[in-house]
Amino acid sequence: MDFIGAYTPSHLTFLLEGFWVTLQVAFLSIVFSFSIAIVVGVLRYAKIPGVSQVLGTIVELIRNLPLLLIIFFTYFALPEVGIKMDKFWAAVLALVIFEAAMLSEIVRSGLNSVEKGQIEAARSSGLSYVQTLWHVVLPQALRRMVPPIVSQFISLLKDTSLAVVIALPELMNHAQIINGRNVNYVIPTFLMVAVMYFVVNYALSVVSKRLENKHA
Amino acid sequence: MKANKLWKKVAGMGLVLMLSATALAGCGGGSKTEGGAQGTPAAAGAGTLAKIKERDKLVVGVKYDLNLFGLKDPATGNVEGFDIDIVKAIAKKVLGDENKIELKEVTSKTRIPMLKNGEIDAIIATMTITEDRKKEVDFSDVYFLAGQSFLVKKDSSINGLKDMQKGMKIVTAKGSTSAKNIRASAPDVEVLEFENYAEAFTALKAGQGDALTTDNALLYGMAKQDPNYRVTEETFTEEPYGIAISKGDAEFVKTVNDLLKEMKENGEYDKIYEKWIGTKPKK
Amino acid sequence: MIDFSILFDHMDMYLEGFWNTLQASLLALVGSFALGTLFAIFRISPIRPLKWIATVYVEFVRNIPLILVVFLFFVGLPAIGIVLEPFIAGTLGLTVYTAAFIAETIRAGILAIPKGQTEAARSSGLTYGQTMRYIILPQAIKVVIPPMGNQFINLVKNSSVLGVIAGLDLMYFGDLIAADTFVTFDVYIFVAVFYLILTLPLSAFVSYLERRLAGSR
Missing domain, CATH: 3.40.190.10 (Periplasmic binding protein-like II)
Structure with a gap:
C-alpha cells in the first residue's frame, strides 16, 4: 500500500473531478425522477381505470430489473432503434427510469397513508377531487415520505457509480484509472472514494433525520 | 400567493409534457425495431466531412487507457499516443489546424454504438478490420499492422x-x-x-x-x-487496424485513405511510428 | 421484431449465467443474514466496543456504493496478497454490503418487540444471550420476513455487478452475447426476462406476506 503515491495532489484533483460528474448525474437524476415519480404515484393513487393498471405494471417490471441492465440498455440498445444520446445522458436516463419507478412506489404508499376521512371532509367542504389531492393529501403525504425518499436519493447517488461500465468519467471511473497505474494505489484510492461517498450520503441522512424530527 | 399558484401550474404542466415525451419516445423506438435494423445507414453516414467543416472541429473516438496509442494523463488531462497523432494529421488535412479536435473516450464495446450514434465522426482506437465489423461500419486502409x-x-x-x-x-x-x-x-x-x-x-x-x-x-x-x-x-x-467511419460515407473514407498514403510517402507516418513504438515500421 | 435465434443459439450461456446468478444470490443471502443478525445484536448489545464496531460498519457500508465494495474484494484484496476467484470475490462483496442493510432491518425488528419482554425474561433468570435467542429473535424474525424478502430481491438485482468483474453471472454472459452478436437490444430484453423470472414471483410473494401481516394486526 502506498498512501503517499496514491494521494498526490494531481490524483486527488482527478478524483474530485470525477466526483463532480457523479454529483451532476445524481442531481439531474434526482430532479427528473422525483418529478416523474410524483406524477406516476398520483396517477396510480387516483385509480383512473386503465391508466393506473398500465403504470402499475410498468413500475413493477422496472423495479424488478437490475439497474446495471437498464444502463446497458439505454446506452447500447436504444441506439439500435434510433434513440441516440451520449454517455452522460444515457446514464441519467437509466437512473431516471429506475429511480422514478422506485420513488413512485414510495409516493403511492405515502398517499395511501393519508386517512380517508380527511379526503371526505375536504370533498364535503366543496373542494374538487384534484384540489383535495393537491392541497390536502399531497402536502401531508410528502412530509411522511421524507425519510424513505431521502434514503432513495442516497441509493441513487451510490448507484451512479454503476456508470463506470460505460466509462462515464465519474468518480469510480477515475479511481480505476489511478488504480491502473500501480496496484499499491488500489486500497488507498478506494478508501478515499469511500470517504467521498460517505461524507455526502451521511450528510443527507442527517438532514433527513432533522426534517423527520421537525415534522413529528 | 398568486406566484405560488402559477408556479405550481407551470411545474405540473412541465411534468405532464415530460412524461408524454418519454412515452412517445418509447413508442417511436418500438415501431422502429421492426424495419429499422436494415434501414438506410447510407443516408445516415454520408456527409461527415461537411459536418466536420461546419462545426470546425473533428470529433474522434479514441482510447484513454492505452499507453502508446491513446492514454490520458491524469496530471495534465492530455490524451497522447499514436492514434492521437493520426487524429491530428486528419484535422490538419481537413481543417488546416491540428488542434481543432475533440477526443472522446471509447472502449472496445462502446465505439461502434458511439459512431452509429453520431457522437463521433470516426473511430481511431486500435480497431481491427474484420468482416463482422464491416457490416456495421466502413474502414479506411490499414493504418497499423499488429498481431x-x-x-x-x-x-x-x-x-x-x-x-x-x-x-x-x-x-x-x-x-x-x-x-x-x-x-x-x-x-x-x-x-x-x-x-x-x-x-x-x-x-x-x-x-x-x-x-x-x-x-x-x-x-x-x-x-x-x-x-x-x-x-x-x-x-x-495478424491484426490490421483501420479507421472506422460511418457506413456509406465513401467521401470521408477516400479523404482518410489519401491522407494515409500521403503520410507514408512523405515519411510523416514513419516518424510517428518511431516516436511511439520505438522502431521503424516493417515494410 | 425480436430475434429469438439470439436466445436459442446461446441458450447454454444464458442458463449458465442464470444458474450462477441464482447461486450468488442464495449464498449472499445466507451469508448476509448470518452476518447481519450478528451485527444487529452487536448494535443493540450493552457492550460498548461491540456496539461501536457494528455502528461504524453499518453506517459506513450503507453509505458507499456496492460496486466499490465488490472492487475492493476483487482488486483490493490481491494488493495485500489475497486473490479470490471473480465469482467468490463478487459474492463476498455482495454479502458484506447486504449484511449492513439486513442488520438494520433486523435491529428494527428487535426494537419493535416491547421492552417489557426483555425485562421479564431477564428477571426470570435468562442471560442476555438466552433472552435474545429464545424470546426476542424468534418474534423479530416474523416481523422482518417481508423486508428480508425485499432484500433478497435487491440481492438478485445487485448480483448483476458480478458481470463487471467477469463473475460468470447472467449479466456477464448477456453482455458477452451482446458484444459478440451486435444485437444488443434483443439480448438485453432476454436478459431482463431471465431476471424477472427470479424477481417477479419473489416480489409477488413479498407483497402477499405484507398484506397478511397487515391483516393480522
Whole structure:
C-alpha cells in the first residue's frame, strides 16, 4: 500500500473531478425522477381505470430489473432503434427510469397513508377531487415520505457509480484509472472514494433525520 | 400567493409534457425495431466531412487507457499516443489546424454504438478490420499492422500460444477480437473478459489471470507502464487496424485513405511510428 | 421484431449465467443474514466496543456504493496478497454490503418487540444471550420476513455487478452475447426476462406476506 503515491495532489484533483460528474448525474437524476415519480404515484393513487393498471405494471417490471441492465440498455440498445444520446445522458436516463419507478412506489404508499376521512371532509367542504389531492393529501403525504425518499436519493447517488461500465468519467471511473497505474494505489484510492461517498450520503441522512424530527 | 399558484401550474404542466415525451419516445423506438435494423445507414453516414467543416472541429473516438496509442494523463488531462497523432494529421488535412479536435473516450464495446450514434465522426482506437465489423461500419486502409500475443509476469513460463494449458486463466476485454481468437486458438483455457483493457490489466496485476492477451502493440504500452511485465515475442494472428467511419460515407473514407498514403510517402507516418513504438515500421 | 435465434443459439450461456446468478444470490443471502443478525445484536448489545464496531460498519457500508465494495474484494484484496476467484470475490462483496442493510432491518425488528419482554425474561433468570435467542429473535424474525424478502430481491438485482468483474453471472454472459452478436437490444430484453423470472414471483410473494401481516394486526 502506498498512501503517499496514491494521494498526490494531481490524483486527488482527478478524483474530485470525477466526483463532480457523479454529483451532476445524481442531481439531474434526482430532479427528473422525483418529478416523474410524483406524477406516476398520483396517477396510480387516483385509480383512473386503465391508466393506473398500465403504470402499475410498468413500475413493477422496472423495479424488478437490475439497474446495471437498464444502463446497458439505454446506452447500447436504444441506439439500435434510433434513440441516440451520449454517455452522460444515457446514464441519467437509466437512473431516471429506475429511480422514478422506485420513488413512485414510495409516493403511492405515502398517499395511501393519508386517512380517508380527511379526503371526505375536504370533498364535503366543496373542494374538487384534484384540489383535495393537491392541497390536502399531497402536502401531508410528502412530509411522511421524507425519510424513505431521502434514503432513495442516497441509493441513487451510490448507484451512479454503476456508470463506470460505460466509462462515464465519474468518480469510480477515475479511481480505476489511478488504480491502473500501480496496484499499491488500489486500497488507498478506494478508501478515499469511500470517504467521498460517505461524507455526502451521511450528510443527507442527517438532514433527513432533522426534517423527520421537525415534522413529528 | 398568486406566484405560488402559477408556479405550481407551470411545474405540473412541465411534468405532464415530460412524461408524454418519454412515452412517445418509447413508442417511436418500438415501431422502429421492426424495419429499422436494415434501414438506410447510407443516408445516415454520408456527409461527415461537411459536418466536420461546419462545426470546425473533428470529433474522434479514441482510447484513454492505452499507453502508446491513446492514454490520458491524469496530471495534465492530455490524451497522447499514436492514434492521437493520426487524429491530428486528419484535422490538419481537413481543417488546416491540428488542434481543432475533440477526443472522446471509447472502449472496445462502446465505439461502434458511439459512431452509429453520431457522437463521433470516426473511430481511431486500435480497431481491427474484420468482416463482422464491416457490416456495421466502413474502414479506411490499414493504418497499423499488429498481431496478438501475451502479456505475462517477468518470471512467467508462458512464451506463446504453445504454452497455453488447461486451467489457465487468460484475461482480455469484452467485445474484442482478441477474446474470439484466443478461444479459437486455445480452447482449453478459461477466458475472462472485462469492460476494457485497463480493468483487464488491473485484474492481471491482481493475480486474477495468468496472462493478458491482445494485440502486441497494446501490450508493449502496458509493459512500458509496469516493468514487472513482459510481452511474449511470438504473435499468432495478424491484426490490421483501420479507421472506422460511418457506413456509406465513401467521401470521408477516400479523404482518410489519401491522407494515409500521403503520410507514408512523405515519411510523416514513419516518424510517428518511431516516436511511439520505438522502431521503424516493417515494410 | 425480436430475434429469438439470439436466445436459442446461446441458450447454454444464458442458463449458465442464470444458474450462477441464482447461486450468488442464495449464498449472499445466507451469508448476509448470518452476518447481519450478528451485527444487529452487536448494535443493540450493552457492550460498548461491540456496539461501536457494528455502528461504524453499518453506517459506513450503507453509505458507499456496492460496486466499490465488490472492487475492493476483487482488486483490493490481491494488493495485500489475497486473490479470490471473480465469482467468490463478487459474492463476498455482495454479502458484506447486504449484511449492513439486513442488520438494520433486523435491529428494527428487535426494537419493535416491547421492552417489557426483555425485562421479564431477564428477571426470570435468562442471560442476555438466552433472552435474545429464545424470546426476542424468534418474534423479530416474523416481523422482518417481508423486508428480508425485499432484500433478497435487491440481492438478485445487485448480483448483476458480478458481470463487471467477469463473475460468470447472467449479466456477464448477456453482455458477452451482446458484444459478440451486435444485437444488443434483443439480448438485453432476454436478459431482463431471465431476471424477472427470479424477481417477479419473489416480489409477488413479498407483497402477499405484507398484506397478511397487515391483516393480522
